[in-house]
Amino acid sequence: MIKHAKMMLLATCLITLTCSALAQDAPSVDEIIKKANHAAYYQGSDGRAKVKMSIKDKQGNVREREFFILRRNADDKDEEQQFYVYFNSPADVREMVFMVWKHVGKDDDRWLYLPALDAVRQIAATDKRTSFVGSTFFYEDVSGRSIEEDVHELVETTDNFYVIKNTPKNPGSVEFDSYKVYIHKTTFIPVKVEYEKGGNIYRVGEAQKVDTIDGFPTVTKNVMKDLNSGSETTIEYLKVDYNVGIPENIYTERFMRRAPRQYLN
Amino acid sequence: MRPGYAFWVSFLIVLMIVSVVAQAEEPALPAGLEPVGKSSSEPALPVGLEPSLPAGLDSVGERTQEPALPSGLEPALPEGLGAAPFNEENDSASALRKESPLQFHGFWDVRAGSRITSDPAQAKDATLGEMRLQLKTDKDWDRVFIEFTGDALFDAIEERARIDLRQLRLTWTPVESLDIRIGRQVLTWGTGDMLFINDLFPKDWRSYFSGRDVEYLKAPSNAARIGWFNEIMNVEVVYTPRFNPDRYITGKRFSYFSPMHGKTVGRKQQVHTIEPDDWFDNDEIAVRLYRNLGSAQLALYGYSGYWKSPGGMQLFPSRAIFPKLRVYGASIRGALGKGIANLEFGYYDSYQDRSGSSPFINNSEIRFLAGYEREIGHEFTAGIQYYLEYMQQYKAYKKTLPFFMKARDRDRHLITLRLTKQLLQQNLILSLFAYASPSDSDSYLRPNVSYKINDNWTVDFGGNIFMGRQRHTFFGQFEDNTNVYAGARVAF
DSSP: OHHHHHHHHHHHHHHHHHHHHHHHHSOOHHHHHHHHHIIIIIOSSEEEEEEEEEEEOTTOOEEEEEEEEEEEEOSSSSOOEEEEEEEEESGGGTTOEEEEEEOSSSOOEEEEEETTTTEEEEOOOOOTTSBSTTSSSBHHHHHOOOGGGEEEEEEEEOSSEEEEEEEESSGGGSSOSEEEEEEETTTOOEEEEEEEETTEEEEEEEEEEEEEETTEEEEEEEEEEETTTTEEEEEEEEEEEEOOOOOGGGSSHHHHHSOOGGGOO | OHHHHHHHHHHHHHHHHHHHHHHHHTTTOOBTTBOTTHHHHSOOOOBTTOSOOOTTSOHHHHHHHSOOOOTTSOSOOOTTSOSOOTTHHHHHHHHHHHHSOOOOEEEEEEEEEEESSOOTTOSOOEEEEEEEEEEEEEEEOSSEEEEEEEEEEEETTTTEEEEEEEEEEEEEOSSTTEEEEEEEEOOOOSSOSSOOSSOOSOBBHHHHHHTOOGGGGBOOEEEEEEEEOOSSOEEEEEEESSOOOOBOOOSSSSOEEETTTTEEEOGGGOOOEEOOOOTTTSOEEEEEEEEEETTEEEEEEEEEEEOSSOOEEETTTTEEEOOEEEEEEEEEEEEETTEEEEEEEEEEEOGGGTTOOOTTBOOOEEEEEEEEEEEEETTEEEEEEEEEEEESOHHHHHHHSOTTSOOOOSEEEEEEEEEEEEETTTTEEEEEEEEEETTTTEEEEEEEEEEEOSSSEEEEEEEEEEEESSSSSTTGGGGGGOEEEEEEEEEO
16 A cells, blocks of 8 residues: 555656646747747848749639848837838839838838839828738738737647637737637747638648748748638748848838849849 | 556556646647647648657757857758758859849830710820830949830821830949939929829820820939938939920820810810920929938928920910929828828919919919828728919919900819729729819819739720810810720730
8 A cells, every 4th residue: 555655646746747847848928929929020130031922813823923021120129120122023013112110009101112103102001911912911921910919828739839829909900800820839930820710710821941041940931821712822932131231221212212232132 | 466566557657648648738728629630730840840859859959969060051950951051042043143134124015095085176086006115124233223214116196106215324322321313214202192293303194194004194304313311301402404394285196275276276286385405504403302200201392494384375476385483392291090191382483474464474373282091991092182273473364364365263172082992812903093173173084994914914994084164174175085095014
């Protein structure tokens, strides 16, 4: 009996130890979300990427866009950012520039430069959940959804992932009921995201390739599927650099009119 | 004892397995809701995050056992990626591209348009019939950049071919804060949407009225644009050594109201002008000072030159003239509520006749506009503008106006509305731009439908619909020019 009791004690200890060890390893939900947000959108002080986008519709027709993104973090808090998007193709939007000053807690500022007219327009569209250049990615997928917009809940921890369920604080501002993100445990890269409405998953994004660039694990191939329309878009990052030293004044009207070529090749 | 020992060992093992399984499923997922196929709902690890490593054996731990990488081989790569750095392949590809000579882009565009009713002042109903090839190329050196855009055009209405050089511009940045852009170029500034107060760069109204792409509303200037950019106030100066007028309505293709004839006239009574055309003597200078206040932009403008479309008449011989003009103005544009608001005004100093005593020179005017644009539905935006032209010396104008000419109102009020709806993944665009003047009782509607068949091909059709109660008002005079058009473009 004593031996049995010892065994029981040992077993209990083992279990308790395992439990507490696991509990200590798991970061808080806030920490996971912050790190994932950082890994997905804020790595380095700035970043430059050459992007190829393929938009495939239900019939299998493919449209392609190629553009450069120059991203700059405007603060150390993983909040304010600036984006400069310069289009190479398709031909009808070549040399067009789309500029965003991303804000947290208020609407982003967006501008468009139309080279044939030499016109700089401030864009009125504020809805971040509309298609980015006709793709299945939304503006918000490209520039990041503020972590303040949702309530986050850790629903599962697997060998590789923290699974977080995100419910919008303001359901009227979005088209989904909730979305689930699978965040890779060691790199905090969001590997998969599933948007759900009325119990159905209708929109799925997936990171298909990760490369470590300048020391930062970086998603270099990303797919977004719209299960309702049957369309899907693949983003491939053909070239990525971090800490390029992009000056703040690149994000001004001057450089929309006169593209900063040194950063766009 | 033996059976007992085995029992406890297996009990422990079972207990531990159960506890581990229980922990794996722990956070909030009730057993049974999560099917056995749980692992299948879990995403596969993307390339680069593979292979999944057990805790404690993660890649960081492994790498510490490796020798430090010599500089030049950094950054460290995760397993499975081999030695090829990520950007290498693409670097060589872009290097190849750099070595290649000039690259040409552009489009080939065919379009046709016709009046919907015949115009007694015009022999032809056709308002547009052309085939256009645009070629663009550029070349850059360290601080110098040259761009070329040229259109070769066959015009079936004029039955002739011509070249329209859109751009041949050199951009030079001698120091970091200075951009000098010299040559033929399209220039635009100001806040109005299809209304221009302080933008006195040449417009092509013939293209605008006929259904060419909206980019052709802007005619190129032969000018030098110098920009000095700084934190306090950006300064841009555009010097045009020889006056570049608008491509205005002459009667050749589109009829207009002639106050001298007292009726709408066309091809047989075209506008004959005297254009100020001496180099450096008949020059234009335009200045803009601007800065940002947050994301809003405040700008001040100045211009010295000429009325861009005929702004007066000489009687013997009868010619339309371009009186001298100075314009001073200001604008602000920025986010307001959920949209973008803009205000702009300009004082048009027609200083050859400040008193307004000459009926043959345009009066001085104050021009003002206020606009607001916002999203009103999914991929659906609306913009509205109010615009005013206020004549300075109305009394003098009325007094000196020849008896046979109809007087305009002192104020010309204009409202514009823009509606844009995008459909089919932004490949189908339905748009309407409408001008309506309550004071002139006339309007101009520009509906357009454009569809991108694929990345190269776009087709569009639309109309230019002019309506007016009277023949002599700004849009009313063009009533017989009401037309519909269709076009197809392949871009490369």
